[in-house]
Amino acid sequence: MDYYWIQWMYMIENTLIAEIYKPANSMTVYDNVLDGRFRDRLKLDDQTGSLTITDIRMKDAGRYQLQTGSVSKSFNLTVCGQTSVSVIEGEPVSLYSGRTEIMDDDVIRWMFGNENTLIAEINKQTGSMTVHDDALDGRFRDRLKLDNQTGSLTITDTRIADSNDYRLQSNFMDMLFRLNVYDEVTSVSVNEGDSVSLDSDLIEIHDDDLVKWSFGNENTLIAEINKKTDRFSVFDYDLDGRFRDRLKLDDQTGSLTITDIRTKHAGLYQLQTNTVIKCFSLTVYRESNIVFLFFSFFFHLLQH
Incomplete structure (x- = not known):
């Protein structure tokens, strides 16, 4: 390209990412824009001007535009993925x-189950936003919330019957x-600073077992x-490194x-193996909170 x-x-988001x-x-990639969304993943070809995005993620989906003195081209990038x-x-x-943000010509559709029953949609062209909470015999009645800016779906007062596949489809x-x-x-x-063990209740791992903690x-x-591949891994640099050097399998x-617990480690932990699925809810107390609770309880006793 000349x-x-x-x-x-x-x-x-109408943002310049490379030029x-x-x-x-000069050749510049602005990979720190958009909260660093593209950090270390943009490559420019100085001969052709072509742009490469490595390690593609769902949030990379959308429209990209190339502009030069004589050429203007748009590319629609669609990214497929699965999340648990x-x-x-x-x-x-x-x-x-x-x-x-949702593009002006985008249509967002949320579907439920193997039959892909439509339960919510946003049509930016017509300016409509609809939740079909009477579908499926009213299973989701008054429990679906759509974000008109992002298209994200919230289900309130979740029930066991809500467990299933949910599909989001749009132009991108x-x-x-x-x-x-x-x-x-x-x-x-557990108290902050202590260690905690989440027990699998397994006596041993079999040769064909896959054990995952999330x-x-x-x-x-x-x-x-992964016993098949003899792989033994802790991913303690993910989630902004909050588990760095703290995980022991x-x-x-x-x-x-988990060693040297902090309050940011509180939350849900899921164990999944070939035969077992377990869920743990971890609560982390700060010492100041424990002291406050003790004196509150003692003061309550004095009043009575």
Whole structure:
């Protein structure tokens, strides 16, 4: 391509992400814009001006525009993916689209189950936003909330029957969410700074077993044992490094130990093996909170 200058725009947020300016022999990628969404993942070809995005993620979906002195081209990038989400029965859960804004010509559709029953949609062209909470015999009546900015879907007062596949389709995305709603959750409490072990209740791991530990409502993988490939991994640099150097896996039982606990480690932990699925709700207390609770209880006794 013969060009004097070239610019790449991410059009959903109308943001410049890369440019080449030939007279100054400069080539720049702005991978810190949009909260660092593209950090270390943009590559510009200084000969052709082509843009490469590595390690594609759902939030990269959208329209990209190439602009030069003589050429203007648009590219629609569609990203497909699957996400697992967990929640305790009765609590709300949000299925996030990964968008901060919906394009003016976009149509967002949320569908439920194997039959892809339409339960919610946004049509930006017509300015309509609809939740079909009477579908499926009213299973979701008064429990669906749509975000008109992002297209994300929230289900309130979750029930066991809500466990299923949810599909988000738009002009740029095709996402599948697997929602797990638990009624049996093992509650674990620990003081900040202490260690805690989440027991798998397994005596041993078999040769064909796959053991996975995930954290949070979005089930981010934090540890894994794969006996077939003899892989033993802790992913303690994910989630902004909150678990860095704190995770210990028992290679015999698959139990997980978290050391030097902080309040940011509180939340849901899911264990999944070939034969077992367990959910733990971890509560972390600060010492100041414990002292406050003690004196509150003591003061209450004095009053009576």
